[in-house]
Amino acid sequence: MTARRKRSLPYETVKNSIHQRIAEGGWQPGVRLPSERELVQQFGCARMTVHRALRELEAEGLIERRQGSGSYVAELHPISNLLQVRDIHDEIAERGHLHTTRVCGVTRERSTAEVAAAMRLRKGTAVFRCQLVHLENGVPIQFEDRHVNPALAPDLLRQDFTQVTPSHVLFEHAPLTEAEQVIEAVLATPAQARLLDVPAGSALLMVSRRTVSQGQVASIARLYHPGSRYRLIGQFSVPGQEGKLAS
The missing domain is CATH 3.40.1410.10 (Chorismate lyase-like)
Incomplete structure (x- = not known):
């Protein structure tokens, strides 16, 4: 018997679709995404599903959600x-x-x-x-x-x-x-x-x-x-936390 393929949850389908469009350049940094209402209509799902997908994309740094304005593709700065x-x-x-x-x-x-x-x-x-x-x-x-x-x-x-x-x-x-x-x-x-x-x-x-x-x-x-010829030196700082040390 062949194993059953695991089905994606509705919010994962929405999230992966938006992620793919950003990764492929369909939505460039700074572009405003469709509203939650428009995404609900596009994917035929509940508003809570769209909300969770956007929340996770924001947590991963791929989009920015601006109060009263909507969601935008994040500016991806080299690091x-x-x-x-x-x-x-x-x-x-x-x-x-x-x-x-x-x-x-x-x-x-x-x-x-x-x-x-x-x-x-x-x-x-x-x-x-x-x-x-x-x-x-x-x-x-x-x-x-x-x-x-x-x-x-x-x-x-x-x-x-x-x-x-x-x-x-x-x-x-x-x-x-x-x-x-x-x-x-x-x-x-x-x-x-x-x-x-x-x-x-x-x-x-x-x-x-x-x-x-x-x-x-x-x-x-x-x-x-x-090992006798090379040293690896790293430096790390947290914005706004300069001068503070954590144990």
């Missing part, structure tokens, strides 16, 4: 500076050092189940993959293994990655509106050790990062750094 998701070229340049890149591979490939799940795509969907080594004054400090959604950066494979980084291309074509990352210690495989010029089994810092632009996953990346 790379807040999260310290930066272009490694800029980091190295700010230290007054020279950034160079060795290109290991730039290809188009079918996504594995793991990659597809992380990028919210169907298994086998075509994705771009970039494998690069970044050097600071000639010393390898990062091996970048990145998968990119072609829909958000269609000309990525035509770029010269000795002159521009994937991060730079993504910042221009898919402004960052959401990101998540995990930092953990791993041991260098023989291949990674060879690329980073360290002994096999050396300690590496691995940053697993997923970036999202207006509801779509733009890229997932695994960034490997020799």
